[in-house]
Amino acid sequence: MRADAARNRDKIIEAARVAFRTRGYDAPLDDIAKAAGVGAGTLYRHFPTRESLVDAVMQAWVERVNDAVGKVRAEGGTSRELLLRWFQQYVELISVHKGGPAKITLAMEDDASPMRTKCHTLRAANTQIIEQLGDDLRPGVDSLQFARLVGGIASVVDQGNLPAESVGPMLEVVVDGLLV
Amino acid sequence: MRADAARNRDKIIEAARVAFRTRGYDAPLDDIAKAAGVGAGTLYRHFPTRESLVDAVMQAWVERVNDAVGKVRAEGGTSRELLLRWFQQYVELISVHKGGPAKITLAMEDDASPMRTKCHTLRAANTQIIEQLGDDLRPGVDSLQFARLVGGIASVVDQGNLPAESVGPMLEVVVDGLLV
DNA sequence: CCACAATACGGAGACAGTCTCCACTTAGCA
DNA sequence: TGCTAAGTGGAGACTGTCTCCGTATTGTGG
Numbered sequence: 001m002r003a004d005a006a007r008n009r010d011k012i013i014e015a016a017r018v019a020f021r022t023r024g025y026d027a028p029l030d031d032i033a034k035a036a037g038v039g040a041g042t043l044y045r046h047f048p049t050r051e052s053l054v055d056a057v058m059q060a061w062v063e064r065v066n067d068a069v070g071k072v073r074a075e076g077g078t079s080r081e082l083l084l085r086w087f088q089q090y091v092e093l094i095s096v097h098k099g100g101p102a103k104i105t106l107a108m109e110d111d112a113s114p115m116r117t118k119c120h121t122l123r124a125a126n127t128q129i130i131e132q133l134g135d136d137l138r139p140g141v142d143s144l145q146f147a148r149l150v151g152g153i154a155s156v157v158d159q160g161n162l163p164a165e166s167v168g169p170m171l172e173v174v175v176d177g178l179l180v
Numbered sequence: 181m182r183a184d185a186a187r188n189r190d191k192i193i194e195a196a197r198v199a200f201r202t203r204g205y206d207a208p209l210d211d212i213a214k215a216a217g218v219g220a221g222t223l224y225r226h227f228p229t230r231e232s233l234v235d236a237v238m239q240a241w242v243e244r245v246n247d248a249v250g251k252v253r254a255e256g257g258t259s260r261e262l263l264l265r266w267f268q269q270y271v272e273l274i275s276v277h278k279g280g281p282a283k284i285t286l287a288m289e290d291d292a293s294p295m296r297t298k299c300h301t302l303r304a305a306n307t308q309i310i311e312q313l314g315d316d317l318r319p320g321v322d323s324l325q326f327a328r329l330v331g332g333i334a335s336v337v338d339q340g341n342l343p344a345e346s347v348g349p350m351l352e353v354v355v356d357g358l359l360v
Numbered sequence: 361c362c363a364c365a366a367t368a369c370g371g372a373g374a375c376a377g378t379c380t381c382c383a384c385t386t387a388g389c390a
Numbered sequence: 391t392g393c394t395a396a397g398t399g400g401a402g403a404c405t406g407t408c409t410c411c412g413t414a415t416t417g418t419g420g
Contacts, residue, residue, distance in 0.1 A: 002387060002396060028377055039399025044379060102282070102339070109340030138353065148340075149350060152332025159282070160289030160328075170329060173318065177357025182416060185368060208406055219370030224408060 009046050011036040017057050025054060025099040052114040054103065058096075062121045065093055069125040079136035079179055086129045087171045090146075091154040094122070101158045105151025108144065122147060136179050149174050189226050191216040197237050205234060205279040232294040234283065238276075242301045245273055249305040259316035259359055266309045267351045270326075271334040274302070281338045285331025288324065302327060316359050329354050 001009075015036035019027035029050060033043040047053035068089045072082065094101045104122070107115040126143035153170045156162070181189075195216035199207035209230060213223040227233035248269045252262065274281045284302070287295040306323035333350045336342070 004387070005397060008398085029379090030377070040379075041381080041399055042397080045397080102335075105336055106339050109336075109342060138356075140349065141353070145350065145353070148333070148336045149353060152336045153328070155282075155335060156285055156289075156328045156332045159286050162289060169320065170325060173321070173325075173329060173357035174353060175357065176318075177353035177355065182367060184415065188369080210406070220408075221370055221410080222368075225368080
């Protein structure tokens with residue numbers, strides 16, 4: 001990639017980051033292009049779909065997930081405490097942007113999604129937790145089921161503008177259902 | 181309402197029913213108006229928002245819910261069986277149209293939604309089940325939490341185009357978490 | 361039966377967002 | 391320094407939403 005192209009790419013990502021945070025994922029792409037000081041064509045060449053732009057914006061986030069899972073695992077406690085803490089973290093992580101939970105949870109199901117890197121990170125994190133749980137986990141549950149169950153809750157809370165506290169009781173239900 | 185107005189209203193609803201089923205909830209409203217043989221203005225007068233049109237289309241559905249809850253309650257069995265059967269029904273009921281689960285589950289949180297009639301029907305049905313469960317239910321769980329937990333799962337399955345069988349295992353997790 | 365409000369109709373067109381196309385510009389190599 | 395592949399930008403085509411208002415229809419009171 002030519003140096004000027006790389007520069008423009010960065011400018012677009014930065015403008016998109018701001019726009020997504022303040023206006024949500026519906027922010028008009030032409031506006032983002034304008035804010036970045038480039039033409040619409042340039043934006044669409046770098047990011048053919050809205051999704052691929054979202055993906056680029058969320059790059060840094062992958063590292064946060066790996067940090068979080070390490071921290072949760074290190075803290076110890078019962079399996080129930082571990083799982084609940086992880087799910088709380090999980091919800092927070094996928095809720096960084098408005099509309100994030102649904103977007104990420106859906107992308108989980110779609111191998112062709114431009115967000116699959118992010119999904120793999122999350123699934124890998126879930127797998128680490130599952131390993132630590134060992135025999136305490138209901139048999140047959142995998143990282144994808146974690147993602148769906150908790151992602152479903154996070155989506156409802158996010159899209160319904162529910163207070164963050166309403167997550168806890170729902171997660172407890174799921175946690176108790178997941179442990180033997 | 182004038183007779184011709186009522187006639188047009190019906191034509192619009194019928195056209196919308198077809199369009200929503202075949203094209204999903206994104207079907208252009210102008211197209212629906214055209215299919216109904218009326219102008220766009222007429223459609224928008226009767227149904228100021230897309231949501232209110234969806235609401236009208238789903239009217240008959242309310243009766244199905246009441247049937248279903250009666251049947252599930254009558255069949256007997258353990259609390260676990262009852263709840264699982266109801267949740268299966270619940271998912272089916274809110275999945276009649278593509279995009280239905282998320283739409284209904286979100287509307288649950290919004291008293292101003294034009295779909296609130298439908299939501300109340302569902303919550304009332306949940307309440308009937310909760311009553312039947314009596315002391316077997318985890319304390320503090322209400323009809324809205326039912327809606328969120330099961331609605332979250334249904335949304336993921338619906339939007340991710342997952343096979344219908346994938347609902348079962350997730351529901352079992354939630355059921356086991358909900359019973360004491 | 362008919363005249364005349366009140367009610368309803370319809371579709372042109374304003375508006376907003378998405379995305380493409382291509383004449384022009386620029387980076388970077390030989 | 392000149393050449394060319396790579397990159398740019400923004401006009402405008404296209405699609406869907408929604409409003410406005412001149413026209414048409416309904417049904418009622420005289």
